Amino acid sequence: MSMPQTTGPQTGHRASKSLLEVDAGTRRRNRAEARFRSYGIAAIGVAVLALVLLVTSVLSNGLGAFRQTFVIMDITLAADTLDPSGTGDVDAMKRVSTIGYGKLLKTALIADLESRGIPTEGMSEKEIAGLLSKEAPAQLRNMVLADPSLIGQTIRFKTYATGRVDGYFKGRVSMESAERDSNVTPAQLELADRMRAKGLMSVGFNWGFLFGPDASELRPEAAGLGIAILGSAYMMILVLVLALPIGVAASIYLEEFAPQNRWTDLIEVNIANLAAVPSIVFGILGLALFINFMGLPQSAPVVGALVLTLMTLPTIIIATRASLKSVPPSIRSAALGVGASKMQTVFHHVLPLAMPGILTGTIIGLAQALGETAPLLLIGMVAFVRDFPSAPPEGFMDPAAALPVQVYNWTQRADPAFVERASGAIIVLLAFLLTMNIVAIVLRRRFERRW
């Protein structure tokens, strides 16, 4: 038992320690640091897990919406049923309703099945025709009215299979569930299997989901996002055009020009509060102000954009002011010192340096606006819209839908096929957000390179 001899008086606990031994205090500090690091890693792990779960669930539910079961059949567009007057006059042809086209489709499908030798024994004509989407007659009618020269020809017509058959190929519908289902019979599903084997039915990418209009409750297979995407795009354009200049101008004024007094303090507090106001409140405001008072049309992108602008402004103002504030004051002194005016100082020096932050803030604000649902419900963007809005600027006033509202809308519908479509719409929404973020990053890089 020999203790190391200490020579001289002890001066603190470090006195005789070698650098090669770690002392107790350092060991404790290192342990605390390691602990903290593991908390951080755990937190990131939870976040990543949540993200992975979200993405996988959305993708597994929603990817199916981009694929659809189609019936591809040959159909002879008989002149005597489609153009009874025989004049080729489109107005006269319009008198033939979808019921007429439906009959034509039914006979054509039965004939097609027969000619390809697909047995249909024991099935009624109605059952066979039930394999086609209820949308099919309207589709054919639009096609013929758009191009009357088709009459008399035999064409290859591609249309949606009914949602239940589509669900059967995607695994949503089974023989057992079909037994209990009044909308589909097991015999129909078996026929669909045979048709698919003979090439009369196929599953492929569905552009109609991205570009087509919404469809009614009974036709999930025909429901598309076209109007919602267009409506959201219109709103984003308007929000950008309205909110960016107003927000940046307000921030520049508040940050660089406004005197520091009770009024500006009050405005500042109010802007911070506005950023925290629930979005539905903006919806009520929009309903009262833009629709009831100003008389703007319901469901119009312009109203949605105005409401979303009000909602986005505080975000943009707060982000812009923060990035203006982060420009070092010495740059302002330098510019003022060579005789630049206040405005020259701001526009030549401060604003370019604050640009990356402003753009990031704006795009975050836009992304928020893109995903906003509640205020749009209140201003009527939840309405069922079948007609595409026209091109801007008139189109800004036409009724349209919006992506998040469409998601909400579809989740409310009874047919399980709409669950898949809602998830598909979420994928589109996420793709939009991702694109916006990439644009933000690219712009940021571009502006930052100008040091």
Add this chain to the structure above:
Amino acid sequence: MMKDNRIEERTVDMDMTETKISARNVQVYYGETHAIRDVDVDILDKTVTAFIGPSGCGKSTFLRCLNRMNDTIPICRVEGTILLDGEDIYDKRVDPVQLRARVGMVFQKPNPFPKSIYDNVAYGPRIHGLARSKAELDDIVEKSLRRAALWSEAKDRLDQPGTGLSGGQQQRLCIARAVATEPEVLLMDEPCSALDPIATAQVEELIDELRRDYSVVIVTHSMQQAARVSQKTAFFHLGSLVEFGETGEIFTNPQDPRTESYITGRIG
């Protein structure tokens, strides 16, 4: 006629020059703090005036009064009269922007714009419309960089960022930027505090050259520098102007005991 005493060599005949800036009874407050009290000073044309004094005595504050840079500090209040060529620069009708084009400034900390070296120097001439063509602007940039003793180092990298220069080079760039606008008065707040002796000598050379056309006010912590470059020296202490006079007089025969103890290194 060669004299080996630089102080005397650079002394001008005071009767020949006229007052450029005349400050009377100047008070500066930062909120409640009284930072400058009762300062009376006459800054002559074609003369270098040095402000010396211990740190925090108000040299920079007073310097900023002369081109109204204090306007940019919200809590700062200036009282008294400051005349430039007989006109009150704090008059309501005066636009400080116009004033600052005539009274240029080099700041204590180098503050180049985050732009190219060329654009840093060309900025002032551009906004004041001093150059009619690109060639003229190029000339101004070159002349200014030469005067600031930066040309040889910067001529091959004019398009590179001014913020990428060393601290001393940045300060010379700021000097070039200030002289490019051809101010009548140049205020320099410790322009050499980040410079090596060679660059310092070059800047002092520049100051001496500027004196031919302009009036220069320089704040410095170096007694030797004040003695070398200035003809007039003002000694500030705790916000007051203690002594103001010929540089030679101040350094050889100070009237106030505080001045004496400062220049001999006993306070400060």
